[in-house]
Amino acid sequence: xxxxxxxxxxxxxxxxxxxGSVSLRVVTARFKDLCADAAEPARVAVxxxxxxxxxxxxxxxxxxxxxxxxxxxxxxxxxxxxxxxKNRVHLDLVVPGRELPGATRLAEYDVFSVxxxxxxxxxxxxxxxxxxxxxxxxxxxLCTDSAQPVAAAAWWAxxxxxxxxxxxxxxxxxxxxxxxxxxxxxxxxxDDPRTGNEFCRFP
Numbered sequence: 010x011x012x013x014x015x016x017x018x019x020x021x022x023x024x025x026x027x028x029g030s031v032s033l034r035v036v037t038a039r040f041k042d043l044c045a046d047a048a049e050p051a052r053v054a055v056x057x058x059x060x061x062x063x064x065x066x067x068x069x070x071x072x073x074x075x076x077x078x079x080x081x082x083x084x085x086x087x088x089x090x091x092x093x094x095k096n097r098v099h100l101d102l103v104v105p106g107r108e109l110p111g112a113t114r115l116a117e118y119d120v121f122s123v124x125x126x127x128x129x130x131x132x133x134x135x136x137x138x139x140x141x142x143x144x145x146x147x148x149x150x151l152c153t154d155s156a157q158p159v160a161a162a163a164w165w166a167x168x169x170x171x172x173x174x175x176x177x178x179x180x181x182x183x184x185x186x187x188x189x190x191x192x193x194x195x196x197x198x199x200d201d202p203r204t205g206n207e208f209c210r211f212p
Contacts, residue, residue: 036170039188043083043151047128048092050085056111056127057083060102060146092129101150101195103143104134150193158182158196165194 047053054073058065063075063082071087107122112132116123121135133152137143155161162182166173171184176195184194 036168036188038168040169040190042081044086045083045128045130046086046088046092047130048088048090049128050087053126053128053130054085057085059111060109061148062145095154096131097154097199099130099152100132100148101152102132102134102146103137103141103149104146105137105144107134107136109134109146148192150195151190152195152197154199154201155196156199156201158198162194162196 045053045057050071050073051067054065054067054075057063058075061075061077061082063077064079066074066076068074073085074081075083075085101121104122109124112124112126114122115125115131121133123131123133125131134146135149153161158176159180159182162173162184165171165187166184169184169187171187171194173181174183174185176182178198182196182198184196187194
Protein backbone atom coordinates (compact mmCIF):
# COMPACT_ATOMS: atom_id res chain seq x y z
CA UNK A 10 0.00 0.00 0.00
CA UNK A 11 1.32 3.44 -0.91
CA UNK A 12 0.27 6.86 0.43
CA UNK A 13 -2.05 8.53 -2.06
CA UNK A 14 -0.68 12.07 -2.26
CA UNK A 15 -0.89 15.47 -0.57
CA UNK A 16 -4.42 15.33 0.81
CA UNK A 17 -4.74 13.07 3.83
CA UNK A 18 -7.87 11.25 4.91
CA UNK A 19 -9.49 8.03 5.84
CA UNK A 20 -10.44 6.05 2.75
CA UNK A 21 -12.23 2.87 1.87
CA UNK A 22 -10.50 0.07 0.02
CA UNK A 23 -12.97 -2.17 -1.79
CA UNK A 24 -12.35 -5.47 -3.48
CA UNK A 25 -14.13 -7.00 -6.45
CA UNK A 26 -16.45 -9.88 -5.70
CA UNK A 27 -15.11 -13.30 -6.61
CA UNK A 28 -16.05 -14.36 -10.15
CA GLY A 29 -18.76 -16.98 -10.13
CA SER A 30 -19.86 -16.21 -6.59
CA VAL A 31 -23.53 -16.94 -5.95
CA SER A 32 -25.76 -14.33 -4.35
CA LEU A 33 -29.42 -13.36 -4.43
CA ARG A 34 -28.22 -9.80 -4.97
CA VAL A 35 -25.92 -8.58 -7.73
CA VAL A 36 -22.63 -7.87 -5.95
CA THR A 37 -19.66 -6.56 -7.89
CA ALA A 38 -17.71 -5.14 -4.93
CA ARG A 39 -17.37 -5.64 -1.18
CA PHE A 40 -15.74 -3.67 1.62
CA LYS A 41 -12.17 -4.82 2.22
CA ASP A 42 -10.20 -2.39 4.41
CA LEU A 43 -10.24 1.06 5.93
CA CYS A 44 -7.06 3.11 5.57
CA ALA A 45 -5.82 6.25 7.36
CA ASP A 46 -2.88 8.46 6.44
CA ALA A 47 -0.76 9.70 9.35
CA ALA A 48 2.46 11.63 9.88
CA GLU A 49 2.93 9.62 13.08
CA PRO A 50 1.50 6.22 12.16
CA ALA A 51 2.78 4.38 15.24
CA ARG A 52 1.09 6.87 17.57
CA VAL A 53 -2.16 6.76 15.62
CA ALA A 54 -2.11 2.95 15.49
CA VAL A 55 -1.68 2.69 19.26
CA UNK A 56 -4.52 5.17 19.84
CA UNK A 57 -7.04 3.32 17.69
CA UNK A 58 -5.93 -0.07 18.99
CA UNK A 59 -6.59 1.11 22.55
CA UNK A 60 -9.93 2.73 21.70
CA UNK A 61 -11.39 -0.17 19.73
CA UNK A 62 -9.62 -3.14 21.31
CA UNK A 63 -7.65 -3.99 18.17
CA UNK A 64 -4.23 -5.63 17.87
CA UNK A 65 -1.56 -3.43 16.22
CA UNK A 66 1.20 -4.83 14.01
CA UNK A 67 4.03 -2.97 12.34
CA UNK A 68 4.73 -3.84 8.72
CA UNK A 69 7.52 -2.88 6.30
CA UNK A 70 7.93 0.75 5.31
CA UNK A 71 6.45 2.18 8.51
CA UNK A 72 3.00 0.78 7.71
CA UNK A 73 0.84 -0.33 10.63
CA UNK A 74 -2.18 -2.60 10.53
CA UNK A 75 -4.78 -3.06 13.26
CA UNK A 76 -6.26 -6.54 13.47
CA UNK A 77 -9.64 -7.69 14.70
CA UNK A 78 -9.73 -11.43 15.34
CA UNK A 79 -6.58 -11.76 13.24
CA UNK A 80 -8.07 -9.93 10.23
CA UNK A 81 -6.92 -6.46 9.07
CA UNK A 82 -9.50 -3.83 10.03
CA UNK A 83 -7.58 -0.53 9.76
CA UNK A 84 -4.33 0.25 7.92
CA UNK A 85 -2.34 3.32 9.03
CA UNK A 86 -0.15 4.59 6.21
CA UNK A 87 2.85 6.89 6.81
CA UNK A 88 2.82 10.20 4.93
CA UNK A 89 5.30 13.11 5.18
CA UNK A 90 2.85 16.00 5.18
CA UNK A 91 0.68 17.27 8.07
CA UNK A 92 -3.11 17.15 7.86
CA UNK A 93 -4.53 20.38 6.41
CA UNK A 94 -8.16 19.68 5.43
CA LYS A 95 -11.18 18.05 7.08
CA ASN A 96 -11.52 14.33 6.53
CA ARG A 97 -14.26 13.42 4.08
CA VAL A 98 -14.48 9.94 5.60
CA HIS A 99 -14.70 9.37 9.34
CA LEU A 100 -15.94 6.91 11.93
CA ASP A 101 -18.90 7.27 14.27
CA LEU A 102 -18.33 5.61 17.63
CA VAL A 103 -20.52 4.76 20.58
CA VAL A 104 -18.57 6.01 23.59
CA PRO A 105 -20.18 5.64 27.03
CA GLY A 106 -19.56 8.94 28.84
CA ARG A 107 -18.11 10.47 25.65
CA GLU A 108 -14.63 10.66 27.21
CA LEU A 109 -11.62 9.46 25.20
CA PRO A 110 -8.14 9.87 26.68
CA GLY A 111 -5.59 10.80 24.01
CA ALA A 112 -8.16 12.43 21.72
CA THR A 113 -8.77 16.17 21.30
CA ARG A 114 -12.36 17.37 21.68
CA LEU A 115 -13.21 19.71 18.81
CA ALA A 116 -16.94 20.35 19.29
CA GLU A 117 -19.77 19.38 21.61
CA TYR A 118 -23.42 18.72 20.70
CA ASP A 119 -26.44 17.33 22.52
CA VAL A 120 -25.92 13.64 21.67
CA PHE A 121 -22.42 13.50 20.24
CA SER A 122 -18.96 15.07 20.40
CA VAL A 123 -16.45 15.65 17.62
CA UNK A 124 -12.91 14.52 18.39
CA UNK A 125 -9.57 14.31 16.61
CA UNK A 126 -7.13 11.45 17.03
CA UNK A 127 -3.44 12.21 17.77
CA UNK A 128 -2.78 12.98 14.09
CA UNK A 129 -5.84 15.21 13.64
CA UNK A 130 -8.21 12.71 11.99
CA UNK A 131 -11.76 13.63 13.01
CA UNK A 132 -14.38 11.22 14.35
CA UNK A 133 -17.66 11.47 16.26
CA UNK A 134 -18.46 9.99 19.67
CA UNK A 135 -22.13 9.30 20.45
CA UNK A 136 -23.92 8.40 23.65
CA UNK A 137 -25.26 4.83 23.66
CA UNK A 138 -28.87 4.55 22.54
CA UNK A 139 -31.45 3.60 25.18
CA UNK A 140 -31.08 -0.11 25.84
CA UNK A 141 -27.59 -0.28 24.32
CA UNK A 142 -25.49 -2.33 26.79
CA UNK A 143 -22.15 -1.04 25.43
CA UNK A 144 -19.56 -0.41 28.14
CA UNK A 145 -16.57 0.12 25.82
CA UNK A 146 -16.19 2.29 22.70
CA UNK A 147 -17.17 0.65 19.42
CA UNK A 148 -17.46 1.80 15.81
CA UNK A 149 -21.04 1.70 14.55
CA UNK A 150 -20.91 3.72 11.31
CA LEU A 151 -18.58 4.77 8.51
CA CYS A 152 -19.42 8.28 7.28
CA THR A 153 -18.62 9.73 3.86
CA ASP A 154 -19.14 13.40 3.01
CA SER A 155 -20.89 13.91 -0.30
CA ALA A 156 -22.40 16.78 -2.28
CA GLN A 157 -24.88 14.20 -3.63
CA PRO A 158 -25.38 11.72 -0.77
CA VAL A 159 -28.48 9.99 -2.13
CA ALA A 160 -26.87 9.41 -5.52
CA ALA A 161 -23.62 8.21 -3.91
CA ALA A 162 -25.50 5.80 -1.65
CA ALA A 163 -27.48 4.44 -4.60
CA TRP A 164 -24.29 3.97 -6.64
CA TRP A 165 -22.59 1.95 -3.89
CA ALA A 166 -25.77 0.03 -3.09
CA UNK A 167 -25.97 -1.11 -6.71
CA UNK A 168 -22.41 -2.42 -6.59
CA UNK A 169 -22.33 -3.97 -3.13
CA UNK A 170 -25.89 -5.27 -2.87
CA UNK A 171 -26.38 -3.20 0.29
CA UNK A 172 -29.78 -1.91 1.40
CA UNK A 173 -30.36 1.85 1.12
CA UNK A 174 -32.37 3.11 4.10
CA UNK A 175 -33.51 6.58 5.16
CA UNK A 176 -31.22 8.87 7.13
CA UNK A 177 -32.58 11.33 9.73
CA UNK A 178 -33.82 13.61 6.92
CA UNK A 179 -35.86 10.79 5.38
CA UNK A 180 -33.72 10.45 2.24
CA UNK A 181 -32.20 7.02 1.38
CA UNK A 182 -28.57 7.89 2.08
CA UNK A 183 -27.63 5.23 4.64
CA UNK A 184 -26.51 1.73 3.62
CA UNK A 185 -27.03 -1.41 5.70
CA UNK A 186 -25.73 -4.95 5.11
CA UNK A 187 -22.66 -3.74 3.20
CA UNK A 188 -20.65 -6.91 2.46
CA UNK A 189 -17.53 -7.00 4.61
CA UNK A 190 -18.18 -3.73 6.46
CA UNK A 191 -20.10 -4.83 9.53
CA UNK A 192 -21.62 -1.42 10.29
CA UNK A 193 -23.80 1.29 8.74
CA UNK A 194 -22.35 3.34 5.87
CA UNK A 195 -23.64 6.91 6.08
CA UNK A 196 -23.43 9.43 3.24
CA UNK A 197 -23.43 12.88 4.82
CA UNK A 198 -24.60 15.94 2.87
CA UNK A 199 -21.99 18.72 2.58
CA ASP A 200 -21.80 21.88 0.50
CA ASP A 201 -18.07 21.86 -0.16
CA PRO A 202 -16.81 20.04 -3.28
CA ARG A 203 -14.41 17.13 -2.89
CA THR A 204 -10.73 17.95 -3.41
CA GLY A 205 -7.61 15.78 -3.47
CA ASN A 206 -7.18 12.12 -4.28
CA GLU A 207 -9.71 9.33 -4.35
CA PHE A 208 -10.55 7.81 -0.97
CA CYS A 209 -12.15 4.77 -2.65
CA ARG A 210 -10.20 2.49 -4.94
CA PHE A 211 -10.21 -1.07 -6.21
CA PRO A 212 -6.88 -2.89 -5.69
